[in-house]
């Protein structure tokens with residue numbers, strides 16, 4: 001099997017400033033913390049582990065290239081695109097659009113390279129240059145809507161890639177599976193009325209964007225019922241994510257019959273992520289990857305492109321990423337050095353334990369009500 005891999009050093013140069021989420025503001029007690037949550041080091045370290053572990057030698061390098069303006073405009077408005085171009089030319093750069101997604105001077109070129117990287121990987125998979133592949137791009141994209149960027153996302157990388165597959169490569173039916181821990185609101189919005197694209201997002205319930213990603217958001221117009229949200233509670237763990245994959249996502253893929261599967265792959269569901277609490281281990285991501293590989297093999301000759309989204313643990317993103325990519329390539333992954341720590345942690349284990357514990361608690365607590 002030939003697995004494609006895409007990375008560019010510029011992804012590690014995205015300047016997110018010295019704030020943590022919002023820029024430092026002494027008047028309200030916000031000190032400069034040096035590394036914004038979305039600091040590019042998390043993804044740069046992931047690339048370095050892919051290289052240092054020898055995994056890179058087993059992958060087929062797919063070159064990144066900037067998305068052209070016309071390719072970005074298949075998803076975004078001219079106003080949004082041109083504002084990013086303008087702010088990117090400023091000495092201190094600008095913001096994707098929500099005040100918590102900063103970029104430095106030259107941020108446009110990096111964001112265009114992220115969208116172009118996703119596009120290049122989807123192109124390589126559809127043309128059969130590789131069987132499947134992983135595009136380690138930065139900044140992430142799944143929150144970006146046509147009119148603006150948000151949630152650390154400037155352009156919707158996956159949406160730009162999907163539009164390319166539709167309009168240039170003639171791919172009829174495309175499924176996007178988003179297991180980033182935050183709701184893929186941008187991708188949902190772009191394809192809301194498009195019956196040819198199934199968008200599925202599994203995420204921590206009502207985490208971000210605030211109040212979004214509910215089960216009732218099913219798509220609209222011609223696209224009705226082609227959007228699925230699978231919100232999961234904090235502490236869901238490997239079993240909860242795999243349960244949702246088996247019970248909802250794989251059946252949805254079977255029903256939709258895609259010609260291509262794209263995974264918006266965030267590692268912020270991980271146990272050590274500072275922005276969420278769903279407690280997934282590297283083994284959990286490997287199992288999710290196996291499941292979508294099996295589904296793609298069954299439905300579309302294995303055509304599967306994975307595109308990096310979020311992931312903020314300085315300790316664990318690189319490990320989850322290297323193990324995920326090794327799984328995609330069908331080669332022996334590195335051992336998870338945190339597995340011993342996680343082996344018996346609540347939330348990693350069987351979902352039934354959660355359900356049993358809740359039922360037992362309910363019996364006792366309810367029985368004691370006077």
Ligand SMILES: Cc1nn(C)c(C)c1/N=N/c1ccc(/C=C/C(=O)NO)cc1
Nearest residue numbers: 021022100151152180182208266310311
């Ligand atoms: C600050 C602030 N203040 N307010 C009002 C809001 C809404 C703020 N944004 N918070 C955020 C922004 C982005 C993320 C995660 C992005 C990601 O990883 N996506 O995959 C989480 C929280």
Ligand SMILES: [Zn+2]
Nearest residue numbers: 180182268310
């Ligand atoms: Zn996220």
